[in-house]
Each structure stands twice: as C-alpha cells, then as structure tokens.
Amino acid sequence: MNEIQTELKNQLEKYRLQKIEPFMEEDDHNENFRMDIFRELGSLGFCGMTLPAQYGGSELSYQDLCVALNEIAKSSVSYSVTISVSAMVQNIINEFGNEEQKQKYLPELTSGQEIGAFCLSESGSGSDAASLKTTAKKVDGPTGPGYVLNGAKMWITSGGIAKTYIVMARTGAEGSKGVSAFIVEDGTEGLSFGKKEKKMGWKVSPTREVLFQNCFVPEANLLQSEGDGFKIAMAGLDRGRITIGSIACGLAERALDEATKYALDRQQFKQPIFDFQGLQFMLADMATETEASKLLVDRAAYLYDNGVSDQKLASMAKLKSTDTAMKVTTDAVQILGGVGYTSEYPVERMMRDAKVLQIVEGTNQIQRVVIARSLKKAYQK
Numbered sequence: 001m002n003e004i005q006t007e008l009k010n011q012l013e014k015y016r017l018q019k020i021e022p023f024m025e026e027d028d029h030n031e032n033f034r035m036d037i038f039r040e041l042g043s044l045g046f047c048g049m050t051l052p053a054q055y056g057g058s059e060l061s062y063q064d065l066c067v068a069l070n071e072i073a074k075s076s077v078s079y080s081v082t083i084s085v086s087a088m089v090q091n092i093i094n095e096f097g098n099e100e101q102k103q104k105y106l107p108e109l110t111s112g113q114e115i116g117a118f119c120l121s122e123s124g125s126g127s128d129a130a131s132l133k134t135t136a137k138k139v140d141g142p143t144g145p146g147y148v149l150n151g152a153k154m155w156i157t158s159g160g161i162a163k164t165y166i167v168m169a170r171t172g173a174e175g176s177k178g179v180s181a182f183i184v185e186d187g188t189e190g191l192s193f194g195k196k197e198k199k200m201g202w203k204v205s206p207t208r209e210v211l212f213q214n215c216f217v218p219e220a221n222l223l224q225s226e227g228d229g230f231k232i233a234m235a236g237l238d239r240g241r242i243t244i245g246s247i248a249c250g251l252a253e254r255a256l257d258e259a260t261k262y263a264l265d266r267q268q269f270k271q272p273i274f275d276f277q278g279l280q281f282m283l284a285d286m287a288t289e290t291e292a293s294k295l296l297v298d299r300a301a302y303l304y305d306n307g308v309s310d311q312k313l314a315s316m317a318k319l320k321s322t323d324t325a326m327k328v329t330t331d332a333v334q335i336l337g338g339v340g341y342t343s344e345y346p347v348e349r350m351m352r353d354a355k356v357l358q359i360v361e362g363t364n365q366i367q368r369v370v371i372a373r374s375l376k377k378a379y380q381k
C-alpha cells in the first residue's frame, strides 16, 4: 500500500468505527439506509474518487478506490456497494457520455449528493443479459425527439434512492446489437419503483424493481449511438466486478479478524481454542485465501489503471474474492460456534452479506464463462 492508500485506509477506518459500526446491527435489523452517511462519505471525497477533477472527482486510481471500498466493507457491505455501483454509473457516463451529459450528471454523483443505479437485469434476463425485453421506441415527443421506455428492471441496487439510472433498453432487433443505453433521472414521468425486496443480506442497501411505463426520455439522454448499450453495460461491469472484489476482500478480512480474536480468547478444555490444530489450519487457510484474493483484485485494478482492459482478470478477481468471502465468513461463524450464529457478533451478518456477492454483477458461473471464453480466444489466435 502506498502513502495515499494508507492515509485513505486510516481515515476510513476511523470514520467507519465512529459513524457506521455502532449502528450496523440496528440498521441491518430495520433495513435502514442513512443518506446522511452516504452524503458525508461524499463530502469526504469517497464517492467520486477516480473521476476527473473537472467533474468533481479526485483523480485517484482504481487501486485507491478498491482500498477505500475494502475498508468501508469491513463495517458495512451495504454502504460500500452503494458507492461501488454509483462509481460504475459515473465511470460509464465519463467513458461513454458526451460533454453535455458529463457536465449535467457527474458533479452531483461525484460529490455524493446523489446516487447512481445500473438497470440491466429483468425477471426474464439475468445471466442472459442480451435477451432483455424493456423497449425504447423512438418518437417525436412534445419537447423534441426522444424515446419512450416500457418495461421492468429487477434487483436494482439503490432503486428508489438513486437519482441517476443507466437503463439498458431495446431499440432494435433481438440480441446484444439491439440494446441501447439511456440516462434516466428520478422524477421523470412514467418512471416508478416496485416494492423493496426482502433479502437475506445487504439489508441496509435497498433493492427495488424499476418500472417504465410510457416513460419519455429525450434523445440527449442516449449514451453513444443506438445499439451500443450492451457493450457499454459489459464494459461497466468489467470495472464493477473489480470493485465488488475489493468489497468481498474487506468482508473476508473482517471475518478473519473476528474469528482469530475469538479463537485466541475462547477457552475450552483449559486452553484457547486457537491452540487446537484443527482451528489453526482453518484460520491459516482463511488468511491465505483472503491474501490471494486481495492480490488478484489489486492486480486487476492495477491493469485497469494502466490502460489494460482485461475482462478475464476482472472476472477472476470477482470469482475468487467472492467465493473466498463466502468461505471465510462461513468458517468464521463455525469458529465462533453458537454465538457466531447470533447477532451478538457480526459474523452471521457477514455470512449473509457474502452470499449475494457470488450472484451480483454476473454470477460466479458467468465469471467462469467469461474466463473460459477468453482462454479459448487466446488459444485460437
């Protein structure tokens, strides 16, 4: 970790222990997202870390962003993922938006005043993202040319609390080439939200259906050209999968910390349970897998920072780190035993929060598809 990253980590550690940690148990129970926490993280510079200064960003690296998300995730995966998805939206607008779109939408996102959300999945199209059915029909609207959106997006992180939605909708034929990407603002007529999902974990982060019913979006809100939406979404996910990896590593680190401290403290058979070799081997594996995952995530972020777009490595980082988070949090509950299964300790929440990391931003089966396809491509050259 370099000097900037150590400073970021220390600042965030102090912040999360004072402002997030004390409320996590209660907020998880009540499924309560605190906008003031998100906005405060924004005012401290953590919501637009990698964006150019001209749009309110801090021009830090993707590796720096990963350090920050990792640290926040040690207390709250929910706030970390809210920032991560909003960062993905910012990256998409910054990379694929025109100057007008960047100036209009980025500053309120980089400052953390508002949240961004990414709308790709539908009830019938999860892993097979190119089969999405939401339509965007080109029309001459009352205020000029635009598109009328109809359809329903599902499992949208920050649905209902976000202001800026990147929405993939069909403007052309079936398949990936018929998909376009739009920026839709909360408050647009015809945009509404479904019920808040009752989830196993990520309880502080609201997940809702996002509905479009004759929702008119001006032509100025189309990203790039018609038919570019699928590639825009995939490119966004390539970045997002790295930050999901950094969140998974934060979760694994915290679970390992809880389990090690407990094992050293807890006495059974007149000795700390840490002294039983069976537990030592478990903890050694947890530590090794966590470290390996961190290195892979860091490598993926490093390559991205250096202009190498490596889809395979982003998928490997997401796959390895989220499987690690699931294994390490589950083992942490096992080491804590009965109390680990109660809300007296945070490890049961961590185990619940880990599960969906293996599902979001492409299931870990889809990550294997991406990795295998990339291998095949390399060998076919």
Ligand code: CAA
Pocket (backbone or CB within 6 Å): 085, 118, 120, 121, 126, 127, 128, 129, 130, 155, 156, 157, 176, 230, 231, 232, 234, 235, 237, 238, 311, 359, 360, 361, 362, 363, 366, 369, 370
């Ligand atoms: N970058 C740029 N272009 C890409 C790309 C990438 N990473 N991946 C694919 N493309 C391009 C391809 O080159 C291809 O272009 P051409 O036709 O010009 O050659 C086109 O896109 C279609 O690609 P594929 O044929 O590979 O598409 P596919 O239908 O076989 O699907 C897939 C590939 C990898 C399975 C993809 O559908 C996928 O990633 N599915 C998972 C979806 C997903 O991750 N959903 C997550 C929802 S969002 C979320 O969870 C966020 C949240 O709120 C937390």
